[in-house]
Amino acid sequence: MxxxxxxxxxxxxxxxxxxxxVVPGWGATPVMAFVGAMLIIFLLIMLNIYNQSVLLQGFSVDWNGV
Structure with a gap:
């Protein structure tokens, strides 16, 4: 011992x-759902920028500019 x-x-x-x-009820579930939804929206915006579906002035996404 x-x-x-x-x-x-x-x-x-x-x-x-x-x-x-265990606390009865939903707890922090709505907060986590909101954070998850914002993360998905952020990732979709980044994917659209990378695929050049959304064009930004003066912003290049190719490897030649590195």
Whole structure:
């Protein structure tokens, strides 16, 4: 068996206080859905720029400019 220390006791009280408990309801699901949707929109815009479906003035997406 290991030694008990003050730091270990403090960390155990902080880390395990809500272990196994589930809050009823949706929780953070709407926030995560919004963040996911914004990420998908951002990636679609980047893909359109790369495929030159959206042309930007003075912005080249070829490897010759590197």
């Amino acid at each position: 290991g030694q008990k220390t003050a730091l270990g006791s403090l960390l155990k009280r902080i880390g395990n206080s809500n272990q196994g408990k």
